[in-house]
Amino acid sequence: MTSDSDRVNSLMSMLKRRGIIFPAFSIHGGIAGLYDYGPVGGRLLRKVQQQWREHWLSKGNIVEIDSPTITPESVLQASGHVSAFNDHASECNSCNAIFRSDHLVEEFHQNADSLSGPELDSILSENSISCPSCKNVDWANSRPMNLMFGTKIGATRGGRQAYMRPETAQGMFLTFPMIQRHFRNRLPYGAIQVGKGYRNEISPRQGMIRQREFNMAELEYFIDPNVDAHHDLSKWNGINFQLIPDPENGEQKNINMDISTALEQNIVRHPTVAMFMAETYDFLTNIGADPEKIRFRQHESDEMAHYASDCWDLEMHGSYGWVECVGIAHRGCYDLEAHENATNSNELRAWRDFDEPIEVDKEVVSAIGSIVGPAFRQRAGQVTQALAELENIPTSFPFELSLSDGSNVTIDDSMVKVVRVQETIRGEWFLPHVVEPAFGLDRIIWHLLDHGYEMTSKEGEEYLILHLSESVAPYEVVVLPLFEKDGMGQIGKELQTTLLQINGIGVYYDGTRSIGRRYARADEIGVPWAVTIDYESLEDGSVTVRRRDDQSQIRISTDDLIQHLQSGSLASVF
RNA sequence: GCGGACGUGGUCUAGCGGUUAUGACUGUAGGUUCCCAACCUGCAAACCCGGAUUCGAGUUCCGGCGUCCGCACCA
Numbered sequence: 265m266t267s268d269s270d271r272v273n274s275l276m277s278m279l280k281r282r283g284i285i286f287p288a289f290s291i292h293g294g295i296a297g298l299y300d301y302g303p304v305g306g307r308l309l310r311k312v313q314q315q316w317r318e319h320w321l322s323k324g325n326i327v328e329i330d331s332p333t334i335t336p337e338s339v340l341q342a343s344g345h346v347s348a349f350n351d352h353a354s355e356c357n358s359c360n361a362i363f364r365s366d367h368l369v370e371e372f373h374q375n376a377d378s379l380s381g382p383e384l385d386s387i388l389s390e391n392s393i394s395c396p397s398c399k400n401v402d403w404a405n406s407r408p409m410n411l412m413f414g415t416k417i418g419a420t421r422g423g424r425q426a427y428m429r430p431e432t433a434q435g436m437f438l439t440f441p442m443i444q445r446h447f448r449n450r451l452p453y454g455a456i457q458v459g460k461g462y463r464n465e466i467s468p469r470q471g472m473i474r475q476r477e478f479n480m481a482e483l484e485y486f487i488d489p490n491v492d493a494h495h496d497l498s499k500w501n502g503i504n505f506q507l508i509p510d511p512e513n514g515e516q517k518n519i520n521m522d523i524s525t526a527l528e529q530n531i532v533r534h535p536t537v538a539m540f541m542a543e544t545y546d547f548l549t550n551i552g553a554d555p556e557k558i559r560f561r562q563h564e565s566d567e568m569a570h571y572a573s574d575c576w577d578l579e580m581h582g583s584y585g586w587v588e589c590v591g592i593a594h595r596g597c598y599d600l601e602a603h604e605n606a607t608n609s610n611e612l613r614a615w616r617d618f619d620e621p622i623e624v625d626k627e628v629v630s631a632i633g634s635i636v637g638p639a640f641r642q643r644a645g646q647v648t649q650a651l652a653e654l655e656n657i658p659t660s661f662p663f664e665l666s667l668s669d670g671s672n673v674t675i676d677d678s679m680v681k682v683v684r685v686q687e688t689i690r691g692e693w694f695l696p697h698v699v700e701p702a703f704g705l706d707r708i709i710w711h712l713l714d715h716g717y718e719m720t721s722k723e724g725e726e727y728l729i730l731h732l733s734e735s736v737a738p739y740e741v742v743v744l745p746l747f748e749k750d751g752m753g754q755i756g757k758e759l760q761t762t763l764l765q766i767n768g769i770g771v772y773y774d775g776t777r778s779i780g781r782r783y784a785r786a787d788e789i790g791v792p793w794a795v796t797i798d799y800e801s802l803e804d805g806s807v808t809v810r811r812r813d814d815q816s817q818i819r820i821s822t823d824d825l826i827q828h829l830q831s832g833s834l835a836s837v838f
Numbered sequence: 839g840c841g842g843a844c845g846u847g848g849u850c851u852a853g854c855g856g857u858u859a860u861g862a863c864u865g866u867a868g869g870u871u872c873c874c875a876a877c878c879u880g881c882a883a884a885c886c887c888g889g890a891u892u893c894g895a896g897u898u899c900c901g902g903c904g905u906c907c908g909c910a911c912c913a
Binding site: 269273277278280281282283287290291292293294295296353364411430431461463465466467468469473474478577588589591702704707722723725726727744746747776777778779780781782783784785787794796798799800808810815817 | 839848850873876877887911
């Protein structure tokens, strides 16, 4: 057994023992890929979510929305998830290996992705494609692997097909009209959503890393592609980001540089992507991630979704190696356009004013409906359109007009009139581009736990400390009477009640067993501050505050304690 | 999905056809203790689920579920 898996086992045991995270439904046998956050973990999750919200909402041009998790099929057809999540798999009858069917037939078909199961099967047999694993040609019929959880909306027969959302992002695209109105059409702006996503993984592995229901947090940031984005990245000067750029022709290698340098050298291709990479780095280090265990890996061009022009994964290092925890993608206008095409909605566009209004003063050929209609009947619409699109006004009649279906018609002067159009065009509607940072919160939480988990020893015995940042620690403070007698327990409970009135502070009281044992329990779930009531407290109201990370202690008055906690942290008293 | 290993109190584990199912840690009730899992005395707490073989199954067999590893799949 490697030390990494020892560490994972030890951490997992602790997480179960202390009510942080454990496999769900375990008394019913358990279900792979589903986890409970327990009494302590629930607070951890909430605090990480809250830090994430505040990080983005404090930018001022970002709002929060919340959408349903049940999503009608048409939405996911438009977004591409129904087909993308409907890949087929073929199994080799002789060695039982399984492969993506479309990958097997790639050489024999332009667009293998779009083929049906029977089509894939016939290409496999017609071309005698052999198994990459055992070289035999003996394929079972391909099966669809839909990774979305299906459901029906409506309890009666004929309910509408729907799926549990595989990502929260569609919510931001579909509420774009509302978001745009909120911001009064002034790009750039963004919207966030924190919530559950669902993927029916074939075989979830690696604990919390691949779950079937998971906590996501996504930001969609809408920008005008014609406006050069300028972000002040100087704040991050001097911080070396670990980058693994797309190798293009060579091999991938690690480089370390400022984010602004990476942008200047066009390693990061878009300034807004660079800004979000840096902001994401800040978010993670603020909640206690180890900066040495964060790197950015650029998608290779064949790995990148076809609509994305630049895409970086943020990877965190832990007991499972480097794991993707955040994806930051420039998605172009792909998503809004997809929904526009699917619905014919005109609400998904933003307005841009031209620098100078365009004065139009031109002559156009306008069809006279009462003549063109009877003359061309069902083709009248095409004729009208072709006339409106004419660039050169015909100088003589009759003339030949080409229609969009390739045919020609003869137009005489009774059918049209030439009119002069004078107008001022002040701007135009366009599809905004979007930059999307998408966070897998459970993966991030796992790495916070992993980075913070210290296995040390005290007096020859194993001793566990969870070095969680104060900003996400499930409890900020534990109140400990040295003994539960002579009134110390009473004072402790009163102090707990008082401290709980402070906004955002979680406090618990622990009065059982020896003081050292209670410190150990608090260290294990990462409580940064332990406040102890002793005999001196009975006399002068002072208490001792113990710092988790180095076990040092100082004595302060309860008034000071309250004041410091109100201003956010006890760190300043040390 | 395939192949292999495994599944015993909250956690870690002993057990190899017949035991009152080991032990430790944790928890808890009390005692003791003036700040780091101390000590003493109690208490609570488990054989993943189903079927089969057997007089008798935690133990053997079959199936399911789950965990871990490899292959495959995947953000």
